[in-house]
Amino acid sequence: MARGLGKGLGRGLDALFQENSQDEVIEDLNVSELRPNPYQPRLEFDEAALSELSESIKMHGVLQPIVVRKTIKGYDIVVGERRFRASKLAGKHKIPAIVKELSDQQMMELAIIENLQREDLNPLEEAKSYETLMNHLKLTQAEAADRLGKSRSYIANLLRLLNLPQEIKTMINQKEISGGHGRTLLSLKNDEEMIEVAHKVIKEEMSVRALEMYIKERNEEGATSEKKETKEKQKPKFLVKHEEKLKQHLGTKVEISKSRKKGKIAIEFTSEEEFNRLINLLENVGE
Structure with missing residues (x-):
């Protein structure tokens, strides 16, 4: 099954769950019985977006059931953690869900695929x-x-x-600099230099293009200040x-x-x- 999932990555989650869909039953599960997917690769959940989704759930309910896997302790969320979190914020005690039999490997793959199909990943x-x-x-x-x-x-x-150095990764996660800034910083010689220039980017609110030009000039100046190596x-x-x-x-x-x-x-x-x-x-x- 895992290799089959891999072959269908580009088709979307609906296609991945199409198999046996006729036998699926939507159940109302207690929110207290659910726990986040232990293989969830997502690091951050936008609080403003969750609040907005929570308000929508208060008015209209959860329109699309989440997907879960039954465990000894309750249910692991496979797909739909944002809906789960927003439902808790909305004070909901139950949430519609489809219970699937999935291996740990399949849970990991589906969690990754769901996140890759979202547009707000950092x-x-x-x-x-x-x-x-x-x-x-x-x-x-x-x-x-x-x-x-x-x-x-x-x-x-x-x-x-x-x-990238962890300090710069934190800057990207906190949206102080962009991924484009991060890729450009990688052209510098070492971690210390990258971190130094990253702080300059934040302080001066440099665009990616401005950073590219700065690094080019910095490298050129560094090259002229050093003695040229012999051709040998x-x-x-x-x-x-x-x-x-x-x-x-x-x-x-x-x-x-x-x-x-x-x-x-x-x-x-x-x-x-x-x-x-x-x-x-x-x-x-x-x-």
Whole structure:
């Protein structure tokens, strides 16, 4: 079933639940018996949006049932956590629900898919969802892009945000800077420099375009202030070219070095999940 779910990612949740839909029964479940999906990748729920939905539920009720899985302790929410939270705010004691028999694996996939189909995910939540889904289903960036109806470059650029320092990730989550700012900051040399410039972006309310220009000028000034390396010590152009290709393909920092007799390719990862994603990509090269 899990692989079947993976093949249908681009079709939407309705298509995923179409199987056995004739036998589905909508039940009114006690809100107190429900608990959020333990595999929910979403980090933030907009309080204003929840309040607005809560007011709508007070007037019209819950128009679309949530989907749950029965457990020993009650029910896990598979799809519809926003409706559940808004119903609690509205003081509702019961909520319409469809009870499904699903594995932990299916619950994780459906939680990710539901969130990816929403338009108000922040860039890091979306990136994390892509990473989790790719690792979980062992998909390459190209395969994930094809199944989700996205371009590979779009997914690759979002995944790069996961390499940002935690301080900058917090800035993005708090909407102090955008995902576009985050991707641009990745062109700087190290975490300390990224954080320094990120604070400047907030203080001066810089647009992404203004940040791009600032970093370009900063890099140019830094280059002219340093002594030029001799041609023998400069990195060959073909290595730079392949280094950039690997960076784009893997969505992380890559360093290629070469001596007279041997060379080395260093691929950076910041977590076990990131490591597994990179291993998956490398194992699928050429397939």
